[in-house]
Amino acid sequence: MSPTKPGAIITVLYKRTPDLKFDLGYFQTTHVPLASKFWLPRGLMEAHAVIPTAESEFAFAMTMYWKSLEAWEDAMKVKEEMEVIRGDVGQFTNGAPLFVVGKVLP
Template sequence: MPSGATTTVLYPKGCKFDMNYYLTSHMPLVKKHWGPAGLKSYKVIQFPDDADYSVQATLEWGSKAEFDKAAGGEHTAEIMGDVPNFSDGKPILITGEVTGSD
C-alpha cells in the first residue's frame, strides 16, 4: 500500500515571480527548516504561459502528520514571510495522502 503525503504549492498566473530567488534562497530555506520535520524532497515546475498557474512546487513527505507538524511549527512564519521576496501572488497550498503510485 502506498504511503506518504504530497503538498502542492501553486502560484497564480500573472503574478511577479523571481525564479532565481525561489530556487537559490526560498526552497533551500524550506528544506533547511522542514527537512528535519520529514520533508523528503521537492520539485519545482514552471508552466507555459497558457496554463492557469505560473509555478508549482511539489513537496514529498513521509506522512501527512509530518507535514501537519512542520506546518504548525516555529519556522512556518519565516517560510511564508519570505514569499514577498520572490512573488506578489498568494500561494495556494494543497496537501493530501498518497493513495496510489507506480
C-alpha cells in the same frame, strides 16, 4: 508502502495573473533551501520546482513529497519556523500561494 514512497504530496501553485511577479532565481537559490533547512528534519523527502506549460492557469508550482501527512501537519505547527518561511515569500513573489495537500493512496 515502500520506504521511498511518500505518504503525502503537497503542491503549491501560483496563479498566472497579469500583475504576477515571481523571482525564480531567488525562489530556487534562497527560498527553497530556507524551507528545506526546516522541513527536511521534519519529514520532507524531496521537492521540485515546476514551470507549468503556457496553457496552464498557473505560472509556477512546487511539488513536495513528505513522509506522511502528519509530518506535514506537524511542520506547519512550528510557529517560529513558519513565520520565517512565510515571511520570505514576499521576497520572490507578489502572488498568493494556493496549497493542494493530499495523502498518497496505498
